[in-house]
Amino acid sequence: MAKKVGICAVAQTTFERDKKDIRFQGMALDVLEALREQVDVTFSRHVKGATGVDMTISVSDDIFDARTISDNAMTDVLGAHFGCEEKVAQEGIQALYYGLAAIASGHNDIVLLMGHCKESQGQSRNMVTHVAFDPFFTRPVGLDFCATAGLQAQAYADKSGITDEQLAKIVVRARENASKNPYTPDIGKVSAEEVMASSMLTDPIRELHAYPVSDGAVGMILATEDVARKICDNPIWITGVGNCMDSFFLGDRDLTSNFALKKACERAYKRAGITDPKSAFDVIELSDQYAYQLPMWAEGIGICDEGKGADWLDADGPVKQNVNTSGGMLAGNPLILGGLVRAAEAAFQLRGECGDRQVENAKTAIAHGVMGPAGQFHSVITLARD
Numbered sequence: 001m002a003k004k005v006g007i008c009a010v011a012q013t014t015f016e017r018d019k020k021d022i023r024f025q026g027m028a029l030d031v032l033e034a035l036r037e038q039v040d041v042t043f044s045r046h047v048k049g050a051t052g053v054d055m056t057i058s059v060s061d062d063i064f065d066a067r068t069i070s071d072n073a074m075t076d077v078l079g080a081h082f083g084c085e086e087k088v089a090q091e092g093i094q095a096l097y098y099g100l101a102a103i104a105s106g107h108n109d110i111v112l113l114m115g116h117c118k119e120s121q122g123q124s125r126n127m128v129t130h131v132a133f134d135p136f137f138t139r140p141v142g143l144d145f146c147a148t149a150g151l152q153a154q155a156y157a158d159k160s161g162i163t164d165e166q167l168a169k170i171v172v173r174a175r176e177n178a179s180k181n182p183y184t185p186d187i188g189k190v191s192a193e194e195v196m197a198s199s200m201l202t203d204p205i206r207e208l209h210a211y212p213v214s215d216g217a218v219g220m221i222l223a224t225e226d227v228a229r230k231i232c233d234n235p236i237w238i239t240g241v242g243n244c245m246d247s248f249f250l251g252d253r254d255l256t257s258n259f260a261l262k263k264a265c266e267r268a269y270k271r272a273g274i275t276d277p278k279s280a281f282d283v284i285e286l287s288d289q290y291a292y293q294l295p296m297w298a299e300g301i302g303i304c305d306e307g308k309g310a311d312w313l314d315a316d317g318p319v320k321q322n323v324n325t326s327g328g329m330l331a332g333n334p335l336i337l338g339g340l341v342r343a344a345e346a347a348f349q350l351r352g353e354c355g356d357r358q359v360e361n362a363k364t365a366i367a368h369g370v371m372g373p374a375g376q377f378h379s380v381i382t383l384a385r386d
Contacts, residue, residue: 003103003104003224003225004224004225004228004237004238005099005100005103005104005222005223005224005225005228005237005238006222006223006224006225006228006229006232006235006236006237006238007220007221007222007235007236007237007238007343007347007383008038008039008220008221008222008223008228008231008232008235009035009036009038009039009220009221009232010035010038010219010220010344010347010348010351011031011034011035011038011218011219011220011344012031012183012216012217012218012219012341012344013027013030013031013183013216013217013218014182014183014184014185014216015183015184015214015215015216015331015332015333015334015341016185016186016214016215016216016332017120017186017212017213017214017215017332018120018213018215019118019120019215019216020120024060024065024073024074024116024118024217025073025074025077027116027118027215027216027217028074028077028078028114028116028217028219029077030217031114031217031218031219032077032078032079032112032114032219034219035112035219035220035221038221038232039221039231039232040231041053041110041221041231043079043080043083051110051227051230051231052110053079053110053111053112053221054083054084054108054109054110054111055083055084055085055086055099055102055107055108055110055111055112056075056078056079056080056083056084056085056086056111056112056113056114057085057086057087057088057095057098057099057111057112057113057114058071058074058075058078058085058086058087058088058095058113058114058115058116059087059088059089059092059094059095059113059114059115059116059117059336059337059340060074060087060089060115060116060117060336061089061117061128061336062089063122063128063131064117064118064119064121064122064128064334064335064336065117065118066121066122070087070089071085071087074114074116077114078112078114079112084108086098088115089336090336090371090377091336091338091339091340091369091370091371091377091379092115092218092336092337092338092339092340092341092369093338093339093340093342093343093367093368093369093379093381094243094339094369094379095113095115095340096113096220096222096238096241096340096343096381097241097243097379097381099111099113099220099222100222100238100241103222103223103224109223109224109227110221110222110223110224110227111221111222111223112219112220112221112222113219113220113221113222113340114217114218114219115217115218115219115336115337115340116216116217116337117215117216117217117334117335117336117337118215118334119213119214119215119334119335120213120214120215121215125146125213125335126144126145126146126147127144129144129145129146129335129373130142130143130144132144132145132372132373133373134248134249137249138249138250143373144373145289145335145372145373146201146202146205146210147202148250148373148374149202149205149289149290149292149293149373149374150201150202150203150204150205151250151255151374152255152256152292152296152374152375153204153205153290153292154203154204155255155256156255156256156292156296156309157204157292159256159307160295160296160307160308160309160310161310162292162295162309162310162313163310164196164204164206165192165196166310166313166314167195167204167206167209167291167292168192168193168195168196168291169192169313170288170291170294170295170313170318170330171190171195171208171209171291171330172189172190172191172192172195173318173319174288174291174324174327174328174330174331175187175188175189175190175327175330175331176189177324177325177326177327177328177331177357178326178327178330178331178332179327180355180356180357181326181327181331181357182355183216183326184326184327184331184332187212187327187331187332190208194208195208195209204292205290205291205292209290209291209292210289210290210291211288211289211290211329211330211331211332211333211335211338212332213332214332214333214334215334216333216334216337217337218337218340218341218344220340220343220344220347222238223235234351234385234386235385235386236346236347236350236351236383236384236385237383237384237385237386238381238382238383239271239272239273239364239382239383239384240267240268240269240270240271240272240273240274240380240381240382241267241268241271241379241380241381241382242263242264242265242266242267242268242269242270242271242379242380243264243267243377243378243379243380244259244260244261244263244264244267244377244378245260245372245376245377246259246260246372246375246376246377247376248376250373250374253374253376255374255375256296258296258297258299258300258375260375260376260377260378261297261300261301261368261370261375261378261380262300262302263378264378264379264380265277265300265301265302265380268366268380268381268382269382271382272382274382277301277302277303277366278302278303278304278321280364280366280382281303281321281322281364281365281366281382282322282349282359282361282362282363282364282365283322283325283345283346283349283350283359283362283364283365283366284301284303284321284322284323284324284365284366285323285324285326285328285342285343285345285346285365285366285367285368286298286301286323286324286328286342286368287328287329287338287339287342287368287369287370288324288328288329288330289329289335289338289370291330293370293375294309294318294323294324294328294330295309295310295312295313296309296375297368297370297375298312298317298318298323299312300378301366301368301380303317303321303323304317322359322362325345325349325354325357325359326342326345326354326357328342329341329342335371336371338369338370339367339368339369339370339371339379340369342367342368342369343367343369343381343383345367346365346366346367346383347365347383349362349365350362350363350364350365350383350384350385351385362385363384363385364382364383364384365382365383365384366380366381366382366383367380367381367383368380
């Protein structure tokens with residue numbers, strides 16, 4: 001990529017089942033204060049000699065927040081009063097892409113990103129995602145993201161031969177990794193037997209195969225290279241970005257093709273100069289909203305062969321390639337923040353700040369986000385440290 005953009009600060013709250021004791025603004029303020037402890041920035045470009053944030057990007061969703069223009073109450077917390085504030089309302093990792101574009105274009109020097117979500121306050125996450133469907137043909141039959149994931153999971157099982165036992169193994173490992181992650185404090189370990197005995201949500205997806213409801217916030221500060229080196233000792237560089245959206249109607253798609261994810265990776269890898277993804281990354285963070293998606297997305301980003309996700313699991317591919325050492329989305333992150341949290345975890349790893357879950361000498365990483373029914377829209381970002 002022509003112009004280097006660095007992640008200078010990263011912070012997030014814990015992700016818990018119900019943060020009923022704190023409002024959106026409170027979660028965001030906690031993250032903002034943690035970011036400002038890491039870098040010395042102001043929110044005014046008019047202060048002589050100061051390094052000022054000149055753009056903020058928030059991530060929120062009107063339906064999850066139960067309010068129209070959900071970012072309206074966040075501008076003051078983000079230091080954007082009478083300033084530039086933009087909103088991403090789809091997948092959180094798009095805010096990172098947006099911030100990169102703003103800096104690479106030459107319009108901005110420092111960008112603050114902040115995402116929040118409280119999934120717990122809604123009656124049903126499925127009711128929220130139900131609204132994403134066409135109101136005339138697909139919404140009347142009751143489709144939501146969970147139901148369509150079931151269709152994709154069945155198709156992928158037919159293609160790859162993945163078993164209930166292998167899916168259980170994915171969940172057990174995710175929970176084990178989550179137990180080492182201080183940002184997921186209330187995710188307990190489970191046995192394979194417990195996973196396989198959990199109730200069926202939508203065949204073949206069981207209750208413990210699905211990412212749990214959670215509340216939390218995450219943020220970053222990005223800067224152009226010269227500013228990043230001035231305000232930060234160890235910036236993490238964004239080396240490649242890519243995204244792609246598949247067709248809206250499920251009937252127009254091959255649910256197991258990974259079409260959008262492959263295209264997103266093709267674009268990101270070209271920008272980053274990556275020719276062999278199997279050996280390119282020390283850290284891999286995938287947005288596995290459901291257990292079957294871990295091997296399926298692994299195929300999509302090119303770290304295992306097409307249709308061989310089940311064999312990859314048996315060969316301990318996730319362990320050998322450091323996939324979702326954080327616990328992934330199966331440890332609990334809000335839907336709209338999944339990709340941004342993956343990028344935050346990747347940055348933490350490259351900064352060497354992951355404690356018991358630290359990957360030794362991690363220098364490169366990939367973070368992935370997904371939104372829409374059955375993986376309709378994918379985004380990937382590749383990262384590296386000096």
